[in-house]
Amino acid sequence: MLNTANLSLEQAPPISIPLRFFLTAPLFGIAAALMMIWYGPEVMTSRWSPQTLALTHLLTLGFLALVMTGALLQILPVLAGIAVPRVVLVGNLVHPLLTVGTLGLVAGFLLGSTAWLKLAVVALGAGFAIYILAAAVALWRVELPNNTVAGMRMALLALAVTVLLGLSLGAGFAGWDTLIYPALYTNVHLTWGMLGWVMLLLIGVSFQVVPMFQVTPEYPKWIRSWLPRLLLVGLAIWTMLYVAAVNKPELASWSLVWLTIILVGxxxxxxxxxxxxxxxxxxxxxxTLMFWRIGITTIPISFLIWGIGRLFPTAMEQVDLDLLLGVCMIFGVAIPLLNGMLYKIVPFLSWFHLQNRQLATMCMTVQIPNMKQFLPDRSSKRQFWVYLLALVVTLLSVFAPALLVRPAGVLLALSFVLLGHNLLQVALRYREVSGELSEAVADGQEG
Amino acid sequence: MARITDTMAGDHRRCDLLFAEAEASVSDSNWDAGTAQFNEFHSAMEHHFSMEEGVLFPTFEEASGMTMGPTQMMRVEHTQMRQLFSDMAQAVEKQDRDAYLGLSETLMMIMQQHNMKEEQMLYPMTDRTFGGGADEVIEKMNAV
Incomplete structure (x- = not known):
């Protein structure tokens, strides 16, 4: 028999590696929603309360970072044509470190405990260091980097900046270090996280997946070659202006104007x-397209509202613009884009691994479900509508926290429960069919 | 110097358009058009595979000495796609819209990730290996 076993998978990790990231992430989403129900308006009234910080990191580390890191381990061989070195080991280490680190950070914030914060800094530091190193080795090994690889490199640099700032802030809160200008560096940290890591990765990946999967024309060449690096340099210049403005207040308005220019990009x-x-x-x-439309449309809308509010402060003085922007970016951009992606990647991987095994063993008696048999449209669409309602109520809760934060939490909890349930159904079906295949192969060998 | 890459990526895009037309017709339960378009798409894909398996891969393997590397991986994925084509042909025959759309969604995913690997990795490798000889290989493929 031709030895085809796992040949086409030799660069890709076993399915258990990405799946554990994808199945854990919704649990953090549920935890975040429960926090909104438990604490209510407190989580939306100030950006600096421990509850708000805990909620934010449940979503950004627990949901976004887990999904993004897990997905990248899987898709780098496809998008960049290169495998992540020691991918199984990397996955085995990064997943528990990020999970424990996120829990530690949240516990640290909520309990005001420096011991938990110290654990978080160590675990998150180690987890991200391993991940960034492995991804960097893979990305910088590509001999003929295309625009997507170039964009992913920029995104990884932005992740490194985000993590370093986060770790030094965390070390400050944990009492290991003196906190210098925590508010200032928190703003730099979250700007690099959202506009750097999340958005640059989105841009780089979109260059490839939007034309290919939706059969559209290509992005204009100048956008593909220049936009990610211009944005990265733009963020670096903004950071210098913003930090320098501490001592030279006249630079503050320049950093704001500069940031507005970047947002236009x-x-x-x-x-x-x-x-x-x-x-x-x-x-x-x-x-997936429905989720992506929401995510992409929210980008210009939220940036325009923020920019107008900032440039004409009297127009919207009742609204906390930064909070609104943060809510838009996390709930309205990053979450739907990843949610939509999960609905392609999880059923596809399940099918791909099973069919590959079937061909390798020539065991044609077992029927491998197609993607929609793994995940029926009605299940994913039902979750989409719950998510959309949750998004609307969450956005409105910025304006009426006392009234709407708890209802928003209930809807978000439902949305993440349905997402987790849908993904779990796919994983269980995978296991079931995988068992049938093993049985059939064993029967075949006996007979 | 990216003769093979440009030529073969162009053929991928041509197949994508045929795929999209067939899927749209089936989605509208327009089986007359859908059947014809699926057959057209199917033969375009088989033609593309023949160019690769009959000319490009063996020529590259001979020139580079790599027989168990990326070309073998691509052949396995061709087999995976061929199984989907045959399931899709059955769905067309039975006019089973849901079955077709579930299979076409699955095919789209494997086809595009396969195309990315070829366009990112394999075709540029062939261009580098063949150098000035790429035109001759393309001529042979055109004769398939």
Whole structure:
């Protein structure tokens, strides 16, 4: 027999590696939603309360970072043509370290405990160091980097900046270090996290997946070659202006103007993406596209509201613009984009691994379910509508926290429960069919 | 110097368009058009595979000495896609819309990740290996 076993998978990790990241992430989403129900308006009234910090990190580390790191271990061989070195070991270490680190950080914030914060700094520091190193080795080994690889490199640099700032802030809160300008560096930290790591990765990956999966024209060449690096340099210049403004207040308005210019770059990306999607030749509207439309549309809308509010402060003085922007970026951009992606990647991996095994063993008696048999449209679409309602109520809760934070929490909890349930159903079906295949192979060998 | 990459990536895009047309017709339960478009798509894909398996891969393997590397991986994925084609052909025959759309979604995923690997890795490798000889290989593929 031709030895085809795992040949096409030799660069990809076993399915258990990405799946454990994907199945853990919704649990953190549920925890975040429960925090909103438990603490109520407190979590939305100040950016600096421990509850707000705990909630934010449950979502950004627990959901976003877990999904993004897990997905990247899986898709780097496909998008960049290169494997992550020691991918199984990396996955085995990074997943528990990030999980424990996130829990420690949340416990540290909520209990005001430096011991938990110290654990968090060590675990998150180790987890991200291993991850960044492994991904960097893979990304910088690519001999002929395309625009997607270039964009991913920029995103990884931004992740490194985000993590270093986060660790030094964490070390300060844990009492290991003196906190210098915590508010200032928190703003730099979250800007690099959202505009750097999340958005640059989105941009780099979109260059490849939007034209290919939705059969659209390519992104304009200048956008592909220049946008990610311009944005990265732009963020670096903004950081210098913003930090220097501590001693030279006259620079403060320059850093604001500069940031607004950078935001125009992101808006341009979003508008071009929406235009390309309108021109798509694949007419089917699937649930992933529905999630992506929400995520991409929220980018220009939230940046425009923030920019107008900042440039004309009297227009919206009742609203905490930064809080609104943060809520938009996390709930309205990052979460739906990843939620949509999970609905493609998890059923596909399940099918791919099983069918590959089937061909390797030539065991044709077992029927491998296709992607929609793994995950019926009605299940994913139901979760989409719950998510959309949750998003609307969460956005409104910024304006009326006393009234709406708890209802928003209930809806978000439901949305993450349905997401977790849907993904778990796929994983269980995978295990079931995998067992059938093993049995059939064993029977075949006996007979 | 990216003759193979450009030529073969262009053929991928042509197949993608045929795929999208067939899927749209089936989604509308327009089986007359859908059947014809699926057959057209299917033969375009088989033609693409023949160019690769009949000319490109063996020529590259001979020139580079790599027989168990990326070309073998691509052949396995061709087999995976061929199984989906045959399931899709059955769905077309039975006019089973849901079955077709579940299979076409699955095919789209494996086809595009396969295309990415080829366009990112394999085709640039062939271009580098063949150098000025790429035109001759393309001529042979055109004769398939």
């Amino acid at each position: 992101y808006i341009a990306f979003a508008v071009i993406t929406l235009r390309l999607q309108q021109q798509r030749r694949r007419k089917i509207t699937d649930v």
